[in-house]
Amino acid sequence: MSALEAGDVMAQVELHCLRVRNGFRVVDLLLSEPERHRAAAFRSIEARRLFVAGRFLCRHILGSRLGCAPQALSIATTPSGRPYLPDHPDIDFNISHTRDLVALAINHGGRIGIDIERHDAFSETEAFEIMPMILSEHELDQVRQLEPRHRRDAFLACWVRKEAALKCLGLGFRIDPQTVTVAPNGTTPSTGDREPGASIFVHSGRLGDTEAGVFEWAVATSKPISQPTWRHHEACDSLRGILWNLE
Ligand SMILES: CC(C)(COP(=O)(O)OP(=O)(O)OC[C@H]1O[C@@H](n2cnc3c(N)ncnc32)[C@H](O)[C@@H]1OP(=O)(O)O)[C@@H](O)C(=O)NCCC(=O)NCCS
DSSP: OEEOOTTOOOOSEEEEEEEOOTTOOOOGGGSOHHHHHHHHHOSSHHHHHHHHHHHHHHHHHHHHHHTSOGGGOOOEEOTTSOEEOTTOTTEEEEEEEETTEEEEEEEESSOEEEEEEETTSSOHHHHHHHHHHHSOHHHHHHHHTSOHHHHHHHHHHHHHHHHHHHHHHTOGGGSOGGGEEOOSSSOOOEETTSSTTOOOEEEEEEEEETTTEEEEEEEEESSOOOOOOEEEEEEEETTTTEEEEOO
């Protein structure tokens, strides 16, 4: 285990994840005023914890890469809710959270979107009901041709690729997901008649184990990248703002 150090060389794309354990608390001073207000507005403790953990992770990692204290990092938000670094337009990042896991993707020199979903996010029946709202007709046909026991997994894998692409584009589900089709790896989505020519490159996979939980993930970038690898972290003393790199 080694602590993250300021000035670490920035890879083209970095993927980081932090498992949020019960009792995770972040000292308020680590967050900006708007972040503190937003955190206070969550009704659900779990949702609040995930939001705070996301900001904790990105302030630490981005701060260490940029050589500034986590609380000194300026994070702004677009009208559609996408966070960005106003003082570093060459660095893009994106956050995703589900259950007790927070993921952060950083791209140096291009846009990025990430999505993670827990493998048991919905039952087979629920997946069957949601599919037509998310998948294009062609994708729906492909999923329906699979054996029933494989359909939910295929849908989930497609879901995370789409959501990562929509987050990379910056509008999230303001774009109808049925109009965006994303093939498994390193390909360009068809986005209906929106943004003709906008290329998105997608990498995806599975994370975790049966004990800690299995997660489907996808990362979408505006430029091609090599297969990214994950770095796992633990908030060993979130009150003092210390983050440890496990791998
Ligand atoms: C982006 C979106 C698909 C994320 O859905 P989600 O179920 O919250 O999924 P995730 O956990 O994967 O992602 C959440 C993170 O995505 C990021 N995000 C929010 N809006 C985003 C956007 N428009 N584009 C890219 N990323 C976005 C944020 O970092 C957010 O985490 P944070 O609020 O803790 O910082 C969904 O929020 C959406 O479609 N938003 C845009 C449309 C909208 O209605 N916005 C209203 C709020 S202004």
